[in-house]
Amino acid sequence: MRxxxxxxxxxxxxxxxxxxVSSAQCATTTGNIVANCSFESPTLPSQPGNYPYYPNAxxxxxxxxxxxxxxxxxxxxxxxxxxxxxxxxxxxxxAPTSLWQHLSTVTGATYDxxxxxxxxxxxxxxxxxxxxxxxxxxxxxxxxxxxxxxxPSKTWFNFNATFVAAGTQTKLEFRGKNxxxxxxxxxxxxxxxxxxxxxxxxxxxxxxATGFVGLxxxxxxxxxxx
Numbered sequence: 001m002r003x004x005x006x007x008x009x010x011x012x013x014x015x016x017x018x019x020x021v022s023s024a025q026c027a028t029t030t031g032n033i034v035a036n037c038s039f040e041s042p043t044l045p046s047q048p049g050n051y052p053y054y055p056n057a058x059x060x061x062x063x064x065x066x067x068x069x070x071x072x073x074x075x076x077x078x079x080x081x082x083x084x085x086x087x088x089x090x091x092x093x094x095a096p097t098s099l100w101q102h103l104s105t106v107t108g109a110t111y112d113x114x115x116x117x118x119x120x121x122x123x124x125x126x127x128x129x130x131x132x133x134x135x136x137x138x139x140x141x142x143x144x145x146x147x148x149x150x151x152p153s154k155t156w157f158n159f160n161a162t163f164v165a166a167g168t169q170t171k172l173e174f175r176g177k178n179x180x181x182x183x184x185x186x187x188x189x190x191x192x193x194x195x196x197x198x199x200x201x202x203x204x205x206x207x208x209a210t211g212f213v214g215l216x217x218x219x220x221x222x223x224x225x226x
Contacts, residue, residue: 023085024037024038024040024084024085024191025038025084025085025191026038026084026191026192026193027040029193029195030195031195031196032193032194032195033103033104033105033111033194033195033196034061034101034103034172034192034193034194035060035061035062035101036059036060036061036062037084037191037192037193038082038083038084038085038087038088038190038191038192039059039062039072039085039087039088039089039190040085040086040087041059041060041061042058042059042060044058044072044074044087045074045075046074046075047074047075049077050075050076050077051077052071052072052073052074052077052090053071053072053073053074054069054070054071054072055069055070055071056069056070057070057071057072057089058072059072059089061101062099062100062101063099063100063101064097064098064099064100065097065098068095068097068098068099069094069095069097070089070090070091070097070099071089071090071092072087072088072089072090073087073088073089073090073188074086074087078120078154079154080118080120080154080188082190083116083118083156083190083191084116084190084191085190088118088188088189088190088191089188089189089190090120090176090186090187090188090189091130091174091175091176091186091187091188091189092128092176092178092185092186092187095178096175096176096177096178096187097175097176097187098173098174098175098176099173099174099175099189100133100171100172100173100174101171101172102169102170102171102172103169103170103171103172103194104168104169105165105167105168105169105170105196106165106168106196107165107166107167107168108164108165109164109165109196109197109199110162110163110164110165110196110197111162111163111164111165111170111194111195111196111197112160112161112162112194112195112196112197113132113140113160113161113162113163113172113192113193113194114158114159114160114191114192114193114194114195115158115159115174115189115190115191115192115193116156116157116158116159116189116190116191117130117142117145117156117157117159117187117188117189118146118154118155118156118157118188118190119145119146119147119151119153119154119155119186119187119188120146120153120154120185120186120188121146121147121153121154121185121186122185122186125147126147126185126186127144127145127146127147127186128142128144128145128146128147128176128186128187128188129141129142129143129144129145129176129177129187130142130159130174130175130176130177130187130189131174131175131177132161132172132173132174132175133171133172133173133175134163134170134171134172134173135166135170135171136171136173139161139163140159140161142157142159145157146186156188156190156191162197172194174189176189
């Protein structure tokens with residue numbers, strides 16, 4: 001029988017202590033140009049008691065205002081699990097937070113944006129609201145969510161928007177907005193994707209043009225028959 005060395009046993013024990021991390025589906029989404037799209041990097045274990053990491057939570061690929069606190073949740077806490085993978089971001093940490101990333105884009109191309117938001121209740125008639133900016137220009141708002149029976153708290157909602165890239169670098173920014181409740185609650189963000197919309201092949205465009213001309217001919221003949 002082959003004996004296992006003490007060093008080998010120590011190595012196996014250290015591997016067993018490493019945190020298990022769920023893979024992020026958005027990272028495998030075809031064409032997704034968002035880095036660290038569900039905030040899984042760097043790999044961190046859950047805090048004792050599953051408490052989130054803050055006020056300066058580590059994450060790669062994204063930038064926040066130096067004066068903003070960013071809260072990164074790794075593992076479930078308060079009955080909230082991440083939408084994708086095992087980590088996500090909360091944009092309200094005692095004050096609204098702004099978070100952005102510069103994307104490599106094609107000038108004039110159309111891109112589809114998708115992300116998920118969740119509201120953590122904090123007392124009163126509080127709600128969550130996330131605004132999206134492209135190159136510092138307002139693009140989209142989620143509106144208030146997570147404060148009614150039709151929009152329950154601790155539920156992930158999918159939001160979508162479309163934009164046209166003005167250059168080869170596009171700044172995608174999320175801003176958590178304040179709400180009537182305590183400012184340390186709400187505006188969870190996860191599973192972000194930006195995918196370039198497919199451009200029809202020249203042959204497809206030619207077929208569409210031919211069909212359009214044919215429809216015009218049918219319409220003209222019907223007009224002549226009257």
